[in-house]
Amino acid sequence: MTEDTSPPPIVHAPLAGVIGMPIAHSRSPRLHAHWLRRYGLPGHYVPLPVMPEHLAEVLRILPRAGFVGANVTIPHKEAVIALADSVSDRAALIGAANTLIFRPDGRIHADNTDGYGFIANLRQSAPDWQPAAGPAAVIGAGGAARAVVASLLDSGVPELRITNRTRLRSDQIKAEFGARLVVYDWAQAGNMLDSAATVVNATSLGMQGKQPLRVPMDALSPDALVTDLVYTPLMTPFLAEAQARGCRIVDGLGMLLHQAAPGFERWFGQRPEVDDETRRIVLE
Structure with a gap:
């Protein structure tokens, strides 16, 4: 052979x-x-x-x-x-x-898969998170924010508040995603945190080398879940202040x-x- x-x-x-x-x-x-x-x-x-x-x-x-x-x-x-x-x-x-x-x-x-990653991170890091518990507040209106908005609406948030330094982008998202969205002017960003159950920074503000995110957090409830898509650093100033106010926080690495x-x-x-x-x- x-x-x-x-x-x-x-x-x-x-x-x-x-x-x-x-x-x-x-x-x-x-x-x-x-x-x-x-x-x-x-x-x-x-x-x-x-x-x-x-x-x-x-x-x-x-x-x-x-x-x-x-x-x-x-x-x-x-x-x-x-x-x-x-x-x-x-x-x-x-x-x-x-x-x-x-x-x-x-x-x-x-x-x-950004929206999937966002929700999976919240559910793993805060298993008792209930999207229907109250309004969600999203800071930013770029591509990542659009994925976050879509996933939060799918998850059942009753109202979604959004703000962006350029209001036109927020208005465009509202026009596409519908009546559950409420647009806030950037100057009124702190007001949209009042009674919000879920708060998301979907901008790059606060990232290492970027400008800090300057949104007044006086109205933030200690019962809110606060998350930041930025993961460099893991503990952004935004998350640190939310934690100091008693909020549960979720960093952006999991997304x-x-x-x-x-x-x-x-x-x-x-x-x-x-x-x-x-x-x-x-x-x-």
Whole structure:
């Protein structure tokens, strides 16, 4: 019997990454590398610095280079909606995508898991949180805020108050999301905290290197749950003041971790667990 000396078939490990500019600061490669090691899976996840003018070309090349998907961050979340071949209902509603799935035929499907990550973080960190307990107050009206608004409305908040330094963006969100939204002028942002059961900073204010978030918190109830999408630092001045007033607080790192889980599962075939070890690894 003749021995088969042909080389074994080449099995390519799936590739994924995060597209943004700048992207060197992203913690996503560390997160996905941890999950790949934890579950013993083949694959790689890499940072992909892409300028806006090159985005369309890069998206068409990646599937041919062995990529099965990618996360998308600033400044590309809105642009990829127009470049994708198909868009999930939630990404279309939000007007932005953070997760791309590359089909075997090269077609690109865009989804948004930010809202899922936001709610999953609240439910894990504050299991007794009741969205229907009272109004929610959202500070900011950018892409992340739109995902937060959609997820809070889906969760059953009775009223959603929103403010933004540029009121037009808040008005646009109200026009799209409906009657449960109440828009406050930026100068009246502190007033919308009165009787709010859930309070969210969905701006980058308070992030390391950014200006602080200056919203009067005198009207904040100690019964409120307060969360900040910023996670550098974990304890923002906004969260520190809320905690000093007796509020339960939830930092923004969990949203980053939870929003990544659906994409990882689609690309690598394993639903990852978000736990204390995951948080520790990402913070190292």
